[in-house]
Amino acid sequence: MDYQNRAGANKGGGGVAGDSETAVDRRERLRKLALETIDLAKDPYILRTHLGTLECRLCLTLHINEGSYLAHTQGKKHQTNLARRAARDNRDQNLSIARPTPQQQVRKKVFVKIGRPGYKIIKIRDPSSGRLGLLFTVSLPEIKQGEQPRRRFMSAFEQRREVPNRAFQYFVLAAEPYETIAFAIPAKEMVDPEEDPGSTWEHWDADEKVYSCQFLYK
DSSP: OOOTSSTTTOTOOOOSSHHHHHHHOOOOOOOHHHHHHHGGGGOTTTEEEETSSSEEEETTEEESSHHHHHHHTTTTTHHHHHHHHHHHHHHHHHHHHOOTTTTTTOOOOOOOOOOEHHHHHHHHTTTTOOOOEEEEEEEOOOTTTOOOEEEEEEETTTTTTSSTOOOEEEEEEOOOOOOOEEEEEEEEOBBTTTTTTSSSEEEEEEETTEEEEEEEBB
């Protein structure tokens, strides 16, 4: 085929390059430029896979070698995603809540722990229904003025002190400045106070500083 009379062609040449050839040439020039100027060790988005390929964590694309990855970083998709990430980071920074000043910070209560309180545990049986239960009596003579004991039931899988055992649950009692204490009790279903108001009750004697709590099992 004779190319010598094609527009823009020299005698013996291949003619004017098409769009695809121009794009290939452009990518190759960008790849060579990136190899000379970009340090891949400082790129936060490059990820080397176990197969030896490279992944762009920003665009979620795979590349067979460093040259291919670098050519991708100079492309429109990667540059657009970089701009979006920068805009999002800037927006999140502007929406972040400023740290409170020392005057605005709420001062936490600080107590010096004085050890564990004295307690007594009694097994009980309801004379009318025959249900078994437990009665806890805890003496808190040094409890802080104005404080009241707080109790809760905790499953074995909530605590982090012992290996969880589904056969037990914990009765936890807190009263500053005493250390928080917990008792392992059988993980049986308890009587609902709404069904039987007398089955579960607690009482705080502010004069004697004695806390009592009783519950029954079904």
